[in-house]
Amino acid sequence: MNYKKKYLLFLLIAISFASIAQKKTETQSLFEYQGRVEKMPDNKAILIGAASSVSFDFIENSCSVSLQSVENHQNYVSIELDGNYIGRVRIEKGEMKTYPIKVSNSKKTHHLSIYKATEAANGGVLFGGTTAKLAESSVSKKKKxxxxxxxxxxxxxxxxxxxxxxxxxxxxxxxxxxxxxxxxxxxxxxxxxxxxxxxxxxxxxxxxxxxxxxxxxxxxxxxxxxxxxxxxxxxxxxxxxxxxxxxxxxxxxxxxxxxxxxxxxxxxxxxxxxxxxxxxxxxxxxxxxxxxxxxxxxxxxxxxxxxxxxxxxxxxxxxxxxxxxxxxxxxxxxxxxxxxxxxxxxxxxxxxxxxxxxxxxxxxxxxxxxx
Known part of the structure; x- marks a missing residue:
């Protein structure tokens, strides 16, 4: 392989890594966190304090989220979809699991919020991401x-x-x-x-x-x-x-x-x-x-x-x-x-x-x- 080909290959690899890094950064920016939360690599985050949360907008009606209780016991989260409370979910101990979100309306874009229902003393709930197609948030960020x-x-x-x-x-x-x-x-x-x-x-x-x-x-x-x-x-x-x-x-x-x-x-x-x-x-x-x-x-x-x-x-x-x-x-x-x-x-x-x-x-x- 001559020098020119090596250089082109190196350039393609560099562009690829830069693109992946940019995509991860863009994805992370589409998640909105509130409360005491520790952000982790790969778009993950630990919900720590009571009512700490992660929110995001998604397109169409397909959505599931990955959650895990990081302690050796159950935890709980409360789910809000499009401003409506849809229930409290028990997160069992063990490996990360996928939880489907049932969407009943025909809106093009939906807003989902996951709140930790338990408190800091109960250990964290790890948010591992979503299968949903994310969208820019339509919620105003200028709030008291x-x-x-x-x-x-x-x-x-x-x-x-x-x-x-x-x-x-x-x-x-x-x-x-x-x-x-x-x-x-x-x-x-x-x-x-x-x-x-x-x-x-x-x-x-x-x-x-x-x-x-x-x-x-x-x-x-x-x-x-x-x-x-x-x-x-x-x-x-x-x-x-x-x-x-x-x-x-x-x-x-x-x-x-x-x-x-x-x-x-x-x-x-x-x-x-x-x-x-x-x-x-x-x-x-x-x-x-x-x-x-x-x-x-x-x-x-x-x-x-x-x-x-x-x-x-x-x-x-x-x-x-x-x-x-x-x-x-x-x-x-x-x-x-x-x-x-x-x-x-x-x-x-x-x-x-x-x-x-x-x-x-x-x-x-x-x-x-x-x-």
């Missing part, structure tokens, strides 16, 4: 953004007993973050969202741990997987206009009633809360923060919780850099989900209470500051 920080309530713990009754199966078999109050209000307001929440965790202690053996939300917030693994930090590329914090239920809890439990430490709770807000501001300096009480805390405990939240707000009263921190109090509720958690109907009630308030705050964020 909100981050919702919390515990099991924010995760959607125990809210969906439609297939497995409360008390049956594993503790996460009734999780459906798609119907948690945060995603519900975000869809109503047409805003992007991320949930940074872990069931059982608190601001200074957890449901059944005095911060001795388990981390708390401030310990894991800056880590992508919301665990103690700091080797994969969260990049905070998502810059929320509003940050909602709903933590205190577990700090005020009596735990399981068997393990020794100290009295609630107001000073420690308030101190940790103040430090945590400073962490939030470090990563989202232009956001506005809203503190929420808990629909699972009532009576004197709620009085104590609200008093502590007001002390936290008072600590920032001279802060001229950020918009004032505000407090929202839920109306009293008797939750009807598993383990005295809100069910889907309760989550909607919570969302309905928050929607007008959050809409007002987001509109205020749009008003330019006076010079």
């Amino acid at each position: 953004k909100i981050e919702l920080i919390g515990d099991s309530i924010t995760c959607g713990f125990g809210n969906d007993a439609s297939t497995i009754p409360c008390g049956s199966g594993d503790w996460y078999d009734q999780h459906n973050a798609y119907w948690a109050y945060g995603p519900v209000l975000s869809r109503a307001l047409n805003i992007d969202f991320v949930l940074s929440s872990v069931s059982g965790y608190g601001m200074y202690r957890n449901w059944n741990d005095e911060h001795e053996n388990e981390p708390i939300i401030p310990d894991v917030y800056e880590n992508l997987y919301l665990n103690k693994d700091s080797s994969k930090p969260y990049d905070f590329a998502f810059q929320p206009d509003l940050v909602s914090i709903c933590l205190g239920t577990n700090d005020l809890s009596d735990g399981d009633g068997k393990k020794a439990r100290l009295s609630f430490n107001e000073e420690k709770y308030v101190s940790n809360y103040i430090d945590f807000i400073k962490t939030v501001y470090k990563h989202a300096p232009n956001t506005r923060i809203v503190l929420l009480n808990s629909p699972m805390v009532s009576g004197e405990r709620n009085v104590t919780l609200v008093k502590c939240l007001k002390k936290v707000i008072q600590a920032f009263e001279n802060d001229k850099t950020h918009k004032p921190i505000v407090l929202f109090e839920f109306q009293p509720m008797s939750p009807k989900g598993c383990g005295y958690h809100p069910d889907i109907a309760d989550d909607k009630v919570m969302a309905d209470q928050l929607i007008p308030y959050f809409k007002k705050l987001l509109n205020e964020m749009s008003i330019p500051k006076k010079l």
Whole structure:
């Protein structure tokens, strides 16, 4: 083979590899990710946090997706097609499997979203791609953004007993973050969202741990997987206009009633809360923060919780850099989900209470500051 032929062969191979690389890049750009997600090679991604998602547009009516629970147990995802919820799917442990998406309408282009129904503590769900013919997204990318920080309530713990009754199966078999109050209000307001929440965790202690053996939300917030693994930090590329914090239920809890439990430490709770807000501001300096009480805390405990939240707000009263921190109090509720958690109907009630308030705050964020 002479030099000229070798050169042409090399050129063809180079062009081929460049074309493949470009195609992979173009394909990846057609997938839209939201929430705590780790992007992997070959157009794959791990859905980590509750209600983290992958969305895409596709042409015609043929579509299936490849999904895998990366842990040695089942996980769940919720599917939305053309803006309509079509159900929660159980992803069994083991190898990656293909799940067909039933398309019943005759639209030329469809929009599919896959939301992780379980939470970060349940391990990731690996999205392995789709057989569908992808199209450029028709969904507007210029939206307001909100981050919702919390515990099991924010995760959607125990809210969906439609297939497995409360008390049956594993503790996460009734999780459906798609119907948690945060995603519900975000869809109503047409805003992007991320949930940074872990069931059982608190601001200074957890449901059944005095911060001795388990981390708390401030310990894991800056880590992508919301665990103690700091080797994969969260990049905070998502810059929320509003940050909602709903933590205190577990700090005020009596735990399981068997393990020794100290009295609630107001000073420690308030101190940790103040430090945590400073962490939030470090990563989202232009956001506005809203503190929420808990629909699972009532009576004197709620009085104590609200008093502590007001002390936290008072600590920032001279802060001229950020918009004032505000407090929202839920109306009293008797939750009807598993383990005295809100069910889907309760989550909607919570969302309905928050929607007008959050809409007002987001509109205020749009008003330019006076010079």
